[in-house]
Amino acid sequence: MTSSSVHADAAPEADSHAHHAPQSFWSKYIFSVDHKIIGLQYTLTGIFMAVVGVYMSYVFRMHLANPAAHIPFYGVLSPAAYNSLVTNHGTIMIFWVAMPILLAGLGNYCIPLMIGCDDMVFPRVNRLSFQVFFLSTVLLLVGFMAPGGAFGGAWTSYPPLSAKVEYNLTPHGNVIWLLAVALEIVAFLLGGINFVTTAMNSRAKGMKMFDMPVLVWMIVIATIIFMMSVGPLVAGAVMLLLDQTLGTHFFAAQGGDPVLWQHLFWFFGHPEVYVLLLPELGVVCEIICVFSRKPLFGYKTIVYTTFMVGILSMIVWAHHQFIAGIDPRMASIFSLTTIIISIPVAVIMFAMIATLFKGSIEFKVPMLWAIGLIVEFLLGGVTGIYLGSSALDVYFHDTYFVVAHFHYTLIPLVAFGGFAIFTYYFPKVTGKMLDERLGRIHFWGSAIAFNFIFIPLFFSGLAGEHRRIYDYSGFAELTTPHMQSLRTMATHALLVMIAFQIPFVINVIKSLLKGAPAGANPWKANTLEWTADSPPPHGNWAELPEVYRGPYEYSVPGREQDYWPQNAAN
Ligand code: HEM
Ligand SMILES: [Cu+2]
Numbered sequence: 179m180t181s182s183s184v185h186a187d188a189a190p191e192a193d194s195h196a197h198h199a200p201q202s203f204w205s206k207y208i209f210s211v212d213h214k215i216i217g218l219q220y221t222l223t224g225i226f227m228a229v230v231g232v233y234m235s236y237v238f239r240m241h242l243a244n245p246a247a248h249i250p251f252y253g254v255l256s257p258a259a260y261n262s263l264v265t266n267h268g269t270i271m272i273f274w275v276a277m278p279i280l281l282a283g284l285g286n287y288c289i290p291l292m293i294g295c296d297d298m299v300f301p302r303v304n305r306l307s308f309q310v311f312f313l314s315t316v317l318l319l320v321g322f323m324a325p326g327g328a329f330g331g332a333w334t335s336y337p338p339l340s341a342k343v344e345y346n347l348t349p350h351g352n353v354i355w356l357l358a359v360a361l362e363i364v365a366f367l368l369g370g371i372n373f374v375t376t377a378m379n380s381r382a383k384g385m386k387m388f389d390m391p392v393l394v395w396m397i398v399i400a401t402i403i404f405m406m407s408v409g410p411l412v413a414g415a416v417m418l419l420l421d422q423t424l425g426t427h428f429f430a431a432q433g434g435d436p437v438l439w440q441h442l443f444w445f446f447g448h449p450e451v452y453v454l455l456l457p458e459l460g461v462v463c464e465i466i467c468v469f470s471r472k473p474l475f476g477y478k479t480i481v482y483t484t485f486m487v488g489i490l491s492m493i494v495w496a497h498h499q500f501i502a503g504i505d506p507r508m509a510s511i512f513s514l515t516t517i518i519i520s521i522p523v524a525v526i527m528f529a530m531i532a533t534l535f536k537g538s539i540e541f542k543v544p545m546l547w548a549i550g551l552i553v554e555f556l557l558g559g560v561t562g563i564y565l566g567s568s569a570l571d572v573y574f575h576d577t578y579f580v581v582a583h584f585h586y587t588l589i590p591l592v593a594f595g596g597f598a599i600f601t602y603y604f605p606k607v608t609g610k611m612l613d614e615r616l617g618r619i620h621f622w623g624s625a626i627a628f629n630f631i632f633i634p635l636f637f638s639g640l641a642g643e644h645r646r647i648y649d650y651s652g653f654a655e656l657t658t659p660h661m662q663s664l665r666t667m668a669t670h671a672l673l674v675m676i677a678f679q680i681p682f683v684i685n686v687i688k689s690l691l692k693g694a695p696a697g698a699n700p701w702k703a704n705t706l707e708w709t710a711d712s713p714p715p716h717g718n719w720a721e722l723p724e725v726y727r728g729p730y731e732y733s734v735p736g737r738e739q740d741y742w743p744q745n746a747a748n
Contacts (some may be wrong), residue, residue, distance in 0.1 A: 209271050223278055230319075237255060240255075243665050260330075266321075275592060277366060281307060282307075284397065296718050297371075299379060307365045321351050324354055327348055331345075331348075338354055339419060382723050389729065396459055399484050400452065401453075404453045406523055409449075418437075445495045448494055455587075456487070468701050468702075470538065472732055490515060497506060511628075544602035548615075581645050582639055594625070597620075610694065613685050616685035620681045620682040631672050638661055704732065706730050706744055
């Protein structure tokens with residue numbers, strides 16, 4: 179293992195950072211090859227798209243609470259616009275919010291800093307990955323200006339609806355949507371190459387594989403799952419593009435099979451949720467050790483179990499096809515694998531909870547979000563057990579119970595996890611501390627409101643309310659006052675959750691302008707990123723660190739300080 183300044187795609191003489199420190203605004207911020215800047219570019223684009231995605235949910239939730247009424251800051255929502263808002267809300271939240279913030283942004287900013295090297299192995303490929311991602315973002319949004327409007331065939335893009343213009347009525351939107359998603363996938367493949375090669379080849383002197391922080395393991399395993407599951411989807415996307423543009427029949431009844439797309443999509447789609455879950459479990463592990471001053475319980479068990487999750491995540495996908503006419507014997511097998519995968523996830527959750535046991539816990543804001551994620555995600559996960567049973571899914575499939583279930587897993591990851599990352603690393607990225615009081619108001623307001631958005635939707639789903647329906651007036655049992663009150667409660671809770679983002683925005687602006695200086699290690703943590711300056715300079719350290727121990731030596735008996743940084747010689 180060489181000490182760690184290897185840049186395969188940079189000219190050799192440019193290796194010592196003093197030489198190619200970026201000079202102009204353009205080379206420093208727009209065309210940067212610095213992993214930290216690229217990480218922030220992904221994160222800021224993701225935050226912008228989160229605003230777009232939440233705005234879309236605001237519009238269609240307002241419509242559902244008050245059908246056909248004028249919606250403030252939008253107007254009256256038409257059926258076609260409803261379909262394209264729901265479709266692009268889902269697409270954006272998964273591909274343009276969760277992926278750039280939880281994987282690309284976090285991975286780019288943290289991996290080199292956590293393993294003690296100056297940058298990714300392929301900095302220029304890294305820059306290209308963001309440029310392709312940015313292009314895919316612009317392309318997706320251009321779809322809204324296309325004649326006929328943006329694609330409205332659902333984020334799962336099932337044919338024949340997605341393949342035939344006479345069905346989806348968006349002649350250009352459907353092709354633009356497909357190309358944007360395909361480009362986004364290319365961007366993450368390019369980025370993923372860097373994550374795996376850098377973690378494997380650029381660790382600091384003395385850092386063995388099992389000295390790496392769990393967050394790095396989680397991001398590397400998530401990247402491998404992504405790379406292993408995305409191939410069939412890319413092939414499927416090419417076939418769908420041919421069906422859309424050249425009228426081929428890959429997914430049409432004449433000689434093709436629409437259910438084939440469902441398998442290709444979910445062979446990627448389900449592992450994708452673990453691609454989003456694992457980095458968040460990594461962040462939570464880091465935060466709970468720091469704020470309970472305890473070593474991580476079962477470090478190696480967590481790493482091995484995560485590999486298990488990775489393998490099992492590849493063999494559960496057909497639980498999305500329980501009612502698509504697949505052989506019931508196959509459905510039983512996928513019911514079994516779906517139930518089994520909850521075991522390793524539970525093992526990791528229990529190990530995290532065991533870490534807290536007898537800890538001297540400090541409920542700082544990052545810790546509140548981390549604990550909130552564990553609680554809310556567990557609630558969401560448990561409701562998945564019902565849906566994993568092929569018999570029960572006959573009733574639940576495509577109802578709001580499903581919508582509530584996956585939001586109870588995805589929002590804890592994206593929102594609770596996203597804010598945990600933001601509040602934990604804000605001091606490192608900016609050199610300033612956030613205001614704790616405003617942080618607490620933001621946390622409690624958002625966390626409570628979140629539950630009141632989706633709890634009513636479990637009940638409306640139980641009562642048979644289907645998803646993706648613009649107008650319920652045709653279904654007498656769905657327009658009772660009770661059902662309408664559930665819809666209204668969900669929408670009002672969303673408005674409350676949006677309102678509680680105001681203290682967060684005030685906190686960020688106030689702290690950027692006059693927050694207390696953070697120093698290198700405000701949380702007294704052990705991992706290497708907290709040994710670099712805040713913010714870290716280009717190249718991260720003047721002298722690359724050397725590692726003498728694992729990342730979680732907290733409250734070691736006999737030591738005066740309750741933390742022991744990995745690079746402290748003694
Ligand atoms: C404040 C936050 C959010 C609210 C209020 C919200 C609300 C909703 C609602 C009500 C639907 C169903 C619409 C329908 O079927 O008619 C929906 C669909 C969806 N949401 Fe969200 N959502 C939020 C955040 C998220 C996040 C963070 C993600 C993922 C990371 C996400 C992913 C999805 C997906 C994939 C769909 C399915 C879209 C489709 O049917 O094509 N949502 N959302
Ligand atoms: Cu699934």
